[in-house]
Amino acid sequence: MKFQNLIYLCTLRIFNKLRFFIISVLLMLAGILVFYGTFYTFLYSVSNILNERHVLGSNHNNIYKIESKYISFAYDKYYENYRDFLIEQRKKYPIGVYWTTSENLTNNFDSHTITQMQQMCPDLINPQLPDELMIPTLIGDCSLLNSVGIHDMDGNPIDLSIRDNGYIEIAIGSSLSKWIHIGDVLTANSSNKKFIVTSIIAENSEWVQSELLDNHVQPVSLNYYIIKPINLSDYTGEECTLYINNVYLCEKNAKTDISNIEKSAQDSNIYIDILSMSQAERHILKENNQEFQFSIVLVCFMMITVITIITILSVLSWLGDSHDIGILYANGFSNKDIFLLMVIINLIKFIFAGCISFILLSNMTMQSFTLDNYKYIVYFVILLILLILVIISAVLSYIVVNRMSPCNLLKGERFD
Amino acid sequence: MIKITNLKKNYITKDCVVEALKGVSFDVKPGEFVSIMGESGSGKSTLLNCIGLMDYFDDGEYELNGLKINGMTTKQLNLARRNNISFIFQNYELMRNYSVYENIEVPLLAKNMKFKLRKTHIEEVAEKLNIAEYLKNYPYQLSGGQQQRVAIARAMVSDNPLILADEPTGALDRKNSTALMEYLLLLKNMSKTILMVTHDKNMAEYSERIIYIEDGKIV
Numbered sequence: 188m189k190f191q192n193l194i195y196l197c198t199l200r201i202f203n204k205l206r207f208f209i210i211s212v213l214l215m216l217a218g219i220l221v222f223y224g225t226f227y228t229f230l231y232s233v234s235n236i237l238n239e240r241h242v243l244g245s246n247h248n249n250i251y252k253i254e255s256k257y258i259s260f261a262y263d264k265y266y267e268n269y270r271d272f273l274i275e276q277r278k279k280y281p282i283g284v285y286w287t288t289s290e291n292l293t294n295n296f297d298s299h300t301i302t303q304m305q306q307m308c309p310d311l312i313n314p315q316l317p318d319e320l321m322i323p324t325l326i327g328d329c330s331l332l333n334s335v336g337i338h339d340m341d342g343n344p345i346d347l348s349i350r351d352n353g354y355i356e357i358a359i360g361s362s363l364s365k366w367i368h369i370g371d372v373l374t375a376n377s378s379n380k381k382f383i384v385t386s387i388i389a390e391n392s393e394w395v396q397s398e399l400l401d402n403h404v405q406p407v408s409l410n411y412y413i414i415k416p417i418n419l420s421d422y423t424g425e426e427c428t429l430y431i432n433n434v435y436l437c438e439k440n441a442k443t444d445i446s447n448i449e450k451s452a453q454d455s456n457i458y459i460d461i462l463s464m465s466q467a468e469r470h471i472l473k474e475n476n477q478e479f480q481f482s483i484v485l486v487c488f489m490m491i492t493v494i495t496i497i498t499i500l501s502v503l504s505w506l507g508d509s510h511d512i513g514i515l516y517a518n519g520f521s522n523k524d525i526f527l528l529m530v531i532i533n534l535i536k537f538i539f540a541g542c543i544s545f546i547l548l549s550n551m552t553m554q555s556f557t558l559d560n561y562k563y564i565v566y567f568v569i570l571l572i573l574l575i576l577v578i579i580s581a582v583l584s585y586i587v588v589n590r591m592s593p594c595n596l597l598k599g600e601r602f603d
Numbered sequence: 604m605i606k607i608t609n610l611k612k613n614y615i616t617k618d619c620v621v622e623a624l625k626g627v628s629f630d631v632k633p634g635e636f637v638s639i640m641g642e643s644g645s646g647k648s649t650l651l652n653c654i655g656l657m658d659y660f661d662d663g664e665y666e667l668n669g670l671k672i673n674g675m676t677t678k679q680l681n682l683a684r685r686n687n688i689s690f691i692f693q694n695y696e697l698m699r700n701y702s703v704y705e706n707i708e709v710p711l712l713a714k715n716m717k718f719k720l721r722k723t724h725i726e727e728v729a730e731k732l733n734i735a736e737y738l739k740n741y742p743y744q745l746s747g748g749q750q751q752r753v754a755i756a757r758a759m760v761s762d763n764p765l766i767l768a769d770e771p772t773g774a775l776d777r778k779n780s781t782a783l784m785e786y787l788l789l790l791k792n793m794s795k796t797i798l799m800v801t802h803d804k805n806m807a808e809y810s811e812r813i814i815y816i817e818d819g820k821i822v
Contacts, residue, residue: 192712199705511698517657518757519685519713522677594658597696 188524197531513596522588529584530577537576604765604796605631605654610663612649612819623649625819626663633764636787636797638807641816647800648769650816654798655767656684668764685713689758693770695750697742703729703753704738710761728760732786748779755786759793766790768799772806784809 512525520528612624623646631637641647652658653665656672665672668687675683689710690696697706704725711721729735732752742750751771758766768787772780784806791797799810807813815822 188713189715192715196709196712199701510696511700514696514698515709515713516684517655517690517692517696518710519681519761520709521681521685521713524713592658594652597657597692 509596516593526588530581533580604633606666608664612660634794636791636810638810638813639800645816646819647816651800656680689761689763689766691754691758691768691771693773695754707757724760728756732756765796
């Protein structure tokens, strides 16, 4: 039988049969299951290996990761301390709060280092206002002020948005209100920055909401909040980029001195973990061979399981059509024709399922740096699975075809 | 056309061996219309399956259109079936998910006929059998009589010299049965050899010769 006639019959079968689509969808789901399963199993083992070394991933040998979780920790302490500090200071002094940025601190926190945050501020922590006023001035922002619930004398939330008058807006404690009034301009001794009083803080303002207080950790020394955060850009220029929270990826080059960064961090009581990705990759291949082998066994197991399911589904779908096969025999189709028909249709199903999986997987890998690193391995696995499926389905089809008796097929019996 | 000598066929079950055909011998000449009659379980359908190369026989000799079937490989058997035999079944045996046109087309695909030629043949046969208007329909949209006409069309279109009909009127009413026999006569007039298995004496009377089979033997 000519190949084009076989293809024609396959086409008829595909478009005429609802079952084809159902089986294809099932295959597609099974395919996605195995591909994603394989992928995540692989990734799981890799990430386990990587996590042990605080490495999240890289596709370059000359990339270092700096684990700066301690910076985050310091910042958290700083933030909590800041609130505690406000509470404590309020008891002792009239407090002025000046506004630094209209950007939300939380957003900044996600995307900037402490140093960058500080650089955005017009002045450093605890600048000196006129000595005679003895007002400790603090960095503040919307989210913090909202969280501590500062209100003006009229009970309204204090509006500390930046205005284009060249002054930094501040709120002052009510005890100062007999000397200082709204609209007064104050000048800082150390920096000569101008502050304009926009609000007077009400006596009964709740600085920190009770539920926030409940979550507080133990107060730490005030010294802690002025811990010097590491500024990677001082040492690395543009080579270090924030990858995810607290994790920087730095390309190694002449300008980057990793040991210098490490030393600087230690000087600032910040502990950072620096590891070469190439070392980690070597670990994967050599030192963690056992774990890697285990993951491969797991992947193989999944592959075999799903391949079996798919193959059984595929063969069952054909057995469901045994009557049609009997009719084809009766009308002059040979064993070879039937075999080719089964193989071609199975092939089309697998390609259909594989294409969908490829598309989904491609979209998924695009979203993740780590996944992207291993996408070629995963593609290879998918291709391998497809190949195995085609071979197995061909072998099974051959066996099925040779065990089928045309006479029995027409009677509804499937095998001799 | 058919020359059968001492044909034997056994079915082996778990408990025993059932002798379905116990040495059947007969000849059918080209262009002849022969009926095989017998009770249920007499072996007539088994005989037809063996003649149609849809089932193997255990012993005996079988010559089909000058071809010695004994000792043929599966490939040769397939080829012999493709080029010599067409079937008409009791339950029509149409593929449910293929249109009437596609069902009739199947034997032509097996014969590697080109698309345009296939189309011409199918339309020609459909006209003869008054099913031209149903070519785009699916079998389940047709009545029993119409489906059987499609089955005849499929047998007719392949232009094979031997037509084997297994209880072709079994699922039809009297009117449709009579119409079907007229179509079989039409096939006979086209010089086709027809071998029909039936248990209906009225239908068997349309044939030129009746072979009676009982308990696996011709009587």
